[in-house]
Amino acid sequence: MSIDIAYFPGCSLHSTASDFAKSIEAIMPALGINLKEIEDWNCCGASSAHKLDEFAAKALPARTIAIAANMKLDKILAPCAACYSGLLHAHHAVTHDPKLKKQIEETIGLTYPSKMQIMSLPEFLLSVAGEKIKSSVKRKLDVNVACYYGCLLTRPRELITYDDSECPQSMERLCQMMGINTVEWWAKTECCGAGFSLMDTDVVYKLTGDILGSARLEKAQVIITSCPLCHSNLDMRQAKIISKSKEEEIPVLYLSELVGYMIGLDPKDLGLSQHFATKKLKQIFI
Amino acid sequence: MSFAMEIKPHQIIRLLQLGQTEKALSSKTIWYCAGCQTCYSRCPQKVDLPKIMDALCQEADEQNLIHKDVRQIEQFHRSFIGSLKRSGLSNEVLLVAEYKLRSRKFFSDVALAPVMFCKGKLKLLPRRVKNMNVIRKIFKRGKV
Numbered sequence: 001m002s003i004d005i006a007y008f009p010g011c012s013l014h015s016t017a018s019d020f021a022k023s024i025e026a027i028m029p030a031l032g033i034n035l036k037e038i039e040d041w042n043c044c045g046a047s048s049a050h051k052l053d054e055f056a057a058k059a060l061p062a063r064t065i066a067i068a069a070n071m072k073l074d075k076i077l078a079p080c081a082a083c084y085s086g087l088l089h090a091h092h093a094v095t096h097d098p099k100l101k102k103q104i105e106e107t108i109g110l111t112y113p114s115k116m117q118i119m120s121l122p123e124f125l126l127s128v129a130g131e132k133i134k135s136s137v138k139r140k141l142d143v144n145v146a147c148y149y150g151c152l153l154t155r156p157r158e159l160i161t162y163d164d165s166e167c168p169q170s171m172e173r174l175c176q177m178m179g180i181n182t183v184e185w186w187a188k189t190e191c192c193g194a195g196f197s198l199m200d201t202d203v204v205y206k207l208t209g210d211i212l213g214s215a216r217l218e219k220a221q222v223i224i225t226s227c228p229l230c231h232s233n234l235d236m237r238q239a240k241i242i243s244k245s246k247e248e249e250i251p252v253l254y255l256s257e258l259v260g261y262m263i264g265l266d267p268k269d270l271g272l273s274q275h276f277a278t279k280k281l282k283q284i285f286i
Numbered sequence: 287m288s289f290a291m292e293i294k295p296h297q298i299i300r301l302l303q304l305g306q307t308e309k310a311l312s313s314k315t316i317w318y319c320a321g322c323q324t325c326y327s328r329c330p331q332k333v334d335l336p337k338i339m340d341a342l343c344q345e346a347d348e349q350n351l352i353h354k355d356v357r358q359i360e361q362f363h364r365s366f367i368g369s370l371k372r373s374g375l376s377n378e379v380l381l382v383a384e385y386k387l388r389s390r391k392f393f394s395d396v397a398l399a400p401v402m403f404c405k406g407k408l409k410l411l412p413r414r415v416k417n418m419n420v421i422r423k424i425f426k427r428g429k430v
Contacts, residue, residue, distance in 0.1 A: 011376040015409045016402065042374040042415045047321055048366035051343045055428035060370070063420060085323075107423050155323035158332075165327045191287065191322040198385060198395075199359045203290050203318075236398065274405040 003128060006068035006076040007035040010083035010228075011043050017080070017228030019271025023256035024079055024121070026269045030136065031129040035077070038068050044078075044086035047195050055103075061090035062104045062112060069113035079121045079256070081227035082194075085152040087118045088159045120153050121226045121255055122170040123162040134177040138264030143284060145182050145258075146220035147171035148211065149189050150230040165189065171224060171255060178262045187214035192233040201237075208233045209241045215250055222284065226255040236276045251281035261285055287322065291315040295325060295335055298342070311346040317356040358389040371425055374415025379408050 013021035028035050041064045050057035065087060068076050078084040094101045094112055105112055125133065147168075154165040163170045168189065172182045190211055193204035211234065215223050225231050235252040242249060252275070253261075260270045267286050275281060288294055293301070293315045301310040310316070319339040326334055346352050352360050365384045369376045382399075402408045415421055 011378065011412075014375075014412060015378045016407045018406055018409075040416050042421060043370050043376050045370070046366065046376065048363040049370075050321070050340050051317075051363050052347055052367060053425070053428035054340070054344060056367075056370075056424050057340075059424045059427070060421075063424070103427070107427055108420055151320070151322035151324070155327045156336075157327045189324075191320055191324070193287075194320050194322075195362070196287075196320065198382065199362045200290070200318075201395075203287070206289070207287075236402075274407060276401070276405075 002032050002034045004034045004036055004073060005124070005128075006071060006073040007037045008041055008044075008064055008068075008076050008078045008083055008087070009037065010041075010078065010080040011046075012080055012228035016232060019274035020079060020228055020231065020254045020256065022269070022271035022274075023254055023260050026265055027256055027260045027263065030263055030265065031125075031132045033129060036071060036073060038064055038076070039071065041067065044080075044083040046082050046086070050086075050089075057086070058090045058093050058100065059104050059107055061087045062094050063108045063110065065091060065116050065118075066105075066108060066110035066112050069116060070110060074113075074115060075117045075119060077119050077121065077124050079226065079228075081120065081150060081152040082229065084118065084120045091116060091118060092159055120162075122153065122174065125255070125259065126170050126174055127162070130174070130177060133174065133259060133263065136263040137178050139262050141178075141180050141262065141284075143181070143221040144219055145175055145180055146185050146215040146218065146223045147175065147182055147188060148215075148223050148225045148230060148234070148252075150225065150227050151189070151191050151194070153226060154189060171226070174255070174259070175224075178259070180258075180262070183215075183218040183220050185214045185218045185220065187211040190214075192230045194229050194233075197229070197233055197237065204233050204237055205241055208237055212238065212241060212247075212250060216247065220250065221280070222258075223250055223252045224255050224258050225252060234277075238277045249277050249279050251275070251277055251284065253281075253285075287318050287320045290318050295319070295339075299333070299335070299338070302338075308351065310342055311349060311351040312353055314353045314356045316342040316346065317353070317359045361385060361388040364388075367425075370421065373412075374418060374421040375412060377412050379412075 045060040154168045157165040193207040196203040257270045
């Protein structure tokens with residue numbers, strides 16, 4: 001029996017992170033999940049809305065959540081960590097502030113639901129599809145994997161309780177279920193610099209460089225992540241970061257790409273060819 | 287991100303406590319907060335510093351106190367919101383093009399663009415939200 005879930009891809013998964021979307025949409029049918037893309041969804045507002053327009057920062061995600069409720073769905077999968085955070089913050093604000101709820105309902109012309117479970121990808125795969133993943137493993141992978149959470153998958157701890165914010169383990173547990181060895185490393189929840197990729201790239205070179213260095217220190221051969229911006233900084237910006245130090249490239253996979261590979265899907269269907277750091281990736285996965 | 291800030295976050299709080307609000311509002315620091323939530327998650331007093339930083343950015347915008355050296359950050363956010371007002375989504379191709387024009391950083395990352403396009407990472411004709419009336423209402427109600 002398949003499980004229905006509201007799916008909020010967000011702007012990145014429709015463009016610069018279309019490889020992330022490709023792998024998610026490839027693994028879900030195999031795991032018995034029916035993704036129902038939220039009708040006419042809009043941007044969550046990302047960091048720009050909460051920097052400049054507090055009302056929009058809450059109303060934009062609220063509209064998407066209200067539409068999901070209208071579709072008679074009570075769980076939303078938001079794979080992009082920024083969207084996940086935006087939706088969580090909006091849902092918390094609207095359900096705790098009746099005045100804001102009224103203003104938003106008047107503006108969006110929809111009733112806002114009192115309950116909606118908003119889930120990140122690691123949370124979703126572990127809680128809803130964990131057993132199915134474990135029983136569907138078809139490949140062996142003999143590499144050390146460093147699981148990178150970044151900022152918004154586990155913080156703030158006031159809103160997120162499915163995992164610890166200092167030493168999260170949800171992706172490690174999924175790896176263990178698939179028979180993959182993971183490493184512990186200090187940078188697993190350090191910020192990659194996020195949107196500063198465009199606004200001040202030097203900041204990203206420094207922060208992402210530190211993260212890659214930390215993974216290298218623990219002999220990680222692959223990094224997995226579950227955020228399009230983290231992936232972009234670690235993957236697309238890696239060549240420039242290691243060009244001076246001449247260090248070895250570390251392939252960076254999305255969690256869904258790793259799951260897809262392990263349950264036996266064709267790597268061509270997982271978006272791996274869209275990555276930038278592909279030298280080692282080709283040796284290990286293709 | 288505090289390594290990139292000339293006034294550290296705890297000093298911003300101190301400025302506010304001492305009534306030196308304008309110094310806080312005109313700092314570069316508030317625009318360099320990436321909202322990583324680390325401080326809020328660790329603070330034993332539960333001070334919501336990311337929310338304070340956001341509020342200071344919005345107030346700085348309202349009072350025209352944005353530091354000249356962070357104009358490119360403000361421009362990025364304005365370009366992003368501009369895209370939302372037009373289509374309800376962030377059109378990454380137009381966003382980057384508009385940002386590069388506004389910030390005059392014409393040539394940085396230019397080598398990445400064709401590679402991204404060939405890898406299917408840049409969509410020239412992305413979708414647009416159908417109910418744009420609601421999106422326009424949201425922004426009319428807000429401040430920007």
